Amino acid sequence: MKIRLFSPLSEKLGFKEKEIHLAAPIKIKDIELLSKVQLEDYLISKNKKEVVKPDAEVCDQDELWLLPIVDGG
Amino acid sequence: MIKLETRFYGYAGKILEVDLEDERFKSTPLNNRWVELYVGGGGYATRILYDLIDETIDPLSPENPLIVMTGPFTGLAAISPKTAVATRSPLTGFLAKSMSSGSFGTVLKRSGYDGVIIRGKAKTPVFISIINNKPSVLDAKSLWGKGTFETSKLIKEELKSSKVKVAMIGPAGENLVKISSIITDERRAFGRTGVGAVMGSKNLKGIAVSGNLKIPVLDEKKLIELNKRHLFIAPTTSRGGGLKAYGTGGGIISGMQVGNLPIKNWTLGVWEGAEKITTQTFMEKYKLGSGMKVCGENVTCSIQCERAIEMNDPEYGRSKGKGPEYETLAALGSMTLVDDIEGIIRANDLCDDLGLDTISTGVVVSWAMEAYEKGMLDASDTGFSLRWGDVGSLIRIIRMIAYREGFGATLSDGVKAASEKVGRGSESFAVHVKGLEVPMHNPRLYNTMGVLYAVSNIGASHLQGMGVLVERGLLLPEYGIDSIPKDIASKTRTELIQQSLCAFADSAGLCKFGVFGVIDFNHIAETFNAITGRSEDKNSVLKIGDRIWYLERMLNGKLGLKTEDDRLPERFVKEAVKEGPAAGFVCPIEELLPEFYRARELDPVSGQPSAQKLKELELDI
Numbered sequence: 194m195k196i197r198l199f200s201p202l203s204e205k206l207g208f209k210e211k212e213i214h215l216a217a218p219i220k221i222k223d224i225e226l227l228s229k230v231q232l233e234d235y236l237i238s239k240n241k242k243e244v245v246k247p248d249a250e251v252c253d254q255d256e257l258w259l260l261p262i263v264d265g266g
Numbered sequence: 267m268i269k270l271e272t273r274f275y276g277y278a279g280k281i282l283e284v285d286l287e288d289e290r291f292k293s294t295p296l297n298n299r300w301v302e303l304y305v306g307g308g309g310y311a312t313r314i315l316y317d318l319i320d321e322t323i324d325p326l327s328p329e330n331p332l333i334v335m336t337g338p339f340t341g342l343a344a345i346s347p348k349t350a351v352a353t354r355s356p357l358t359g360f361l362a363k364s365m366s367s368g369s370f371g372t373v374l375k376r377s378g379y380d381g382v383i384i385r386g387k388a389k390t391p392v393f394i395s396i397i398n399n400k401p402s403v404l405d406a407k408s409l410w411g412k413g414t415f416e417t418s419k420l421i422k423e424e425l426k427s428s429k430v431k432v433a434m435i436g437p438a439g440e441n442l443v444k445i446s447s448i449i450t451d452e453r454r455a456f457g458r459t460g461v462g463a464v465m466g467s468k469n470l471k472g473i474a475v476s477g478n479l480k481i482p483v484l485d486e487k488k489l490i491e492l493n494k495r496h497l498f499i500a501p502t503t504s505r506g507g508g509l510k511a512y513g514t515g516g517g518i519i520s521g522m523q524v525g526n527l528p529i530k531n532w533t534l535g536v537w538e539g540a541e542k543i544t545t546q547t548f549m550e551k552y553k554l555g556s557g558m559k560v561c562g563e564n565v566t567c568s569i570q571c572e573r574a575i576e577m578n579d580p581e582y583g584r585s586k587g588k589g590p591e592y593e594t595l596a597a598l599g600s601m602t603l604v605d606d607i608e609g610i611i612r613a614n615d616l617c618d619d620l621g622l623d624t625i626s627t628g629v630v631v632s633w634a635m636e637a638y639e640k641g642m643l644d645a646s647d648t649g650f651s652l653r654w655g656d657v658g659s660l661i662r663i664i665r666m667i668a669y670r671e672g673f674g675a676t677l678s679d680g681v682k683a684a685s686e687k688v689g690r691g692s693e694s695f696a697v698h699v700k701g702l703e704v705p706m707h708n709p710r711l712y713n714t715m716g717v718l719y720a721v722s723n724i725g726a727s728h729l730q731g732m733g734v735l736v737e738r739g740l741l742l743p744e745y746g747i748d749s750i751p752k753d754i755a756s757k758t759r760t761e762l763i764q765q766s767l768c769a770f771a772d773s774a775g776l777c778k779f780g781v782f783g784v785i786d787f788n789h790i791a792e793t794f795n796a797i798t799g800r801s802e803d804k805n806s807v808l809k810i811g812d813r814i815w816y817l818e819r820m821l822n823g824k825l826g827l828k829t830e831d832d833r834l835p836e837r838f839v840k841e842a843v844k845e846g847p848a849a850g851f852v853c854p855i856e857e858l859l860p861e862f863y864r865a866r867e868l869d870p871v872s873g874q875p876s877a878q879k880l881k882e883l884e885l886d887i
Contacts (some may be wrong), residue, residue, distance in 0.1 A: 199519065199544075199546040201511065203550075234504065234507075236520050236523060236524070238520075238523035241522075241523065241536060241846075242523075242536070242845070242846055242847055243847065244523060244524055244847070258519075258523065260519055260520040260523060261508050261511055261512050261516045261520060261546070262504045262505075262507075262508045262520065263508035263509060263511075263512050263513075263514065263516035263517040263520055263592075264505070264508075264517050264520070264521070264526070264734065264735060264738055264740075265514050265515075265517030265518070265521050265526065265592035265593070265596070265706060265707065
């Protein structure tokens with residue numbers, strides 16, 4: 194699966210985009226790569242069309258974006 | 267600082283009246299009763315307008331007053347830099363009210379006046395200067411035709427002070443462009459409803475203020491304590507922290523993910539370009555890790571949502587200063603499919619320098635691009651191709667709008683007038699309410715915005731009721747809104763409370779970014795009391811907001827408003843996008859509006875409140 198981060202989280206974790214392999218579906222909060230991230234502080238978008246919670250399940254085909262919680266002007 | 271003698275805590279205590287016809291000034295004390303009922307800012311200015319205008323007054327005539335008005339919070343409370351401009355709008359024909367941040371209002375108060383009422387028309391271009399209680403009218407012939415960036419520099423030079431704050435028009439206002447703004451020297455804008463054209467119609471280039479008078483507050487110690495608390499809490503909240511980290515423009519990419527972002531004049535739900543124009547991208551590109559700043563010199567704010575940019579682009583040249591915000595990035599970017607961030611920064615600079623509202627400009631250009639694509643316009647109408655995503659055309663047409671050149675003249679009167687002129691069915695995708703172009707929040711998915719746009723007293727505005735924030739989870743538990751509104755009754759309740767709180771904020775001088783999702787209205791009421799000595803609580807603050815909302819509605823009734831003006835554009839009601847989180851949704855406005863009228867106790871035919879309601883709110887004027 195693909196994980197996309199935005200600044201400054203991308204700077205904190207040292208990558209903007211990374212592909213990881215998931216052998217089986219897993220909860221977002223259990224993804225090791227994101228273990229140091231306070232997931233509740235981000236808007237998590239799944240496959241660019243659905244906003245999900247940290248305990249949502251994802252599989253190898255999915256794409257996750259961790260976005261800042263900002264609602265515009 | 268010199269302490270000001272005043273009868274009112276939190277106010278300078280008087281208003282300056284200027285007649286440009288014969289350059290006469292009059293200083294009028296604030297009206298006690300009006301301060302009590304309408305607070306200041308937008309509310310007080312609307313009350314002044316109520317007595318001065320009616321349906322016969324042409325918005326661009328000398329008789330239409332232009333009012334600048336601060337509130338008691340302006341420059342005194344934390345995150346409260348707001349100042350109102352009110353007049354009759356040349357764009358809508360109804361109330362024009364536009365709020366600006368920055369230092370202008372704070373310095374106006376320190377110059378000795380809470381507000382300025384400008385009437386008449388100068389014989390030749392002038393600007394008004396108010397320095398420590400001393401007003402004068404100065405020649406501006408050499409400034410006429412200049413952009414706002416140069417004008418502000420020249421006025422400061424002429425007045426020999428870099429501390430002077432200026433609110434001025436560019437060529438768009440001078441050319442009576444109905445989507446023109448008044449821009450401040452800090453690049454903040456009284457952006458909406460065509461107030462720039464009203465200033466231009468008076469041959470008035472700008473207002474310059476300077477002063478060091480100290481505005482008295484009732485309980486300074488308490489106010490400092492409350493301000494400290496507000497400043498501490500604000501960036502620790504998700505809303506305040508998000509704005510601090512990314513500015514409003516960070517909402518582009520997240521806005522698309524939650525179905526809020528308008529794309530291609532509201533016809534698409536997903537767009538690859540969003541990632542290229544969101545603030546995170548230009549923060550990374552221009553290393554803006556610490557690019558946040560306050561919106562004005564004297565502004566006390568711990569959110570600091572402004573993004574300062576320094577760009578030196580081979581194609582677009584140098585840009586230094588305020589970067590584009592969410593509304594601008596969406597209006598000039600996703601609405602037109604322009605994904606060239608440097609091009610958008612250039613277009614934003616141009617709009618500020620020429621004095622154009624970026625929201626209205628983006629909407630009217632995207633309407634023209636759609637009409638061009640559909641063959642309702644061709645190059646013989648426009649003078650050149652006007653295709654989606656063409657940044658060159660966007661920049662070219664912005665100049666033409668400001669100078670009313672060629673096809674730009676058609677767009678300069680706003681999307682309603684342009685679509686009525688072009689016809690050929692283009693009215694169906696002209697996205698406006700009462701003539702004011704719709705801002706960048708999706709009423710198909712966030713239905714409260716549909717009603718709030720439709721019934722707004724100034725036309726489609728996202729700041730006359732921020733229902734989208736509540737629907738996104740920024741609740742108002744102190745008013746009993748402790749879950750996201752799902753049914754019609756709870757949506758209606760959200761709409762009413764949001765409208766009234768926004769009307770109060772516009773009258774007090776509060777920045778809405780520093781309140782909703784940041785701090786509750788118990789705190790705001792306490793701050794109000796510490797400044798003024800009043801005894802308000804969250805409920806009485808809401809009631810004041812109610813009163814001001816109805817006053818605005820009454821003024822619009824006087825200006826000819828009917829219920830058929832409370833309409834939402836067809837595009838939101840009949841057409842859904844096919845992809846993204848908003849796919850398949852339309853706004854059920856016909857179900858929502860009757861409930862709103864019922865809850866607001868408005869007559870379903872006239873749209874006006876009953877005599878009993880007016881008496882209850884002490885509005886039996």
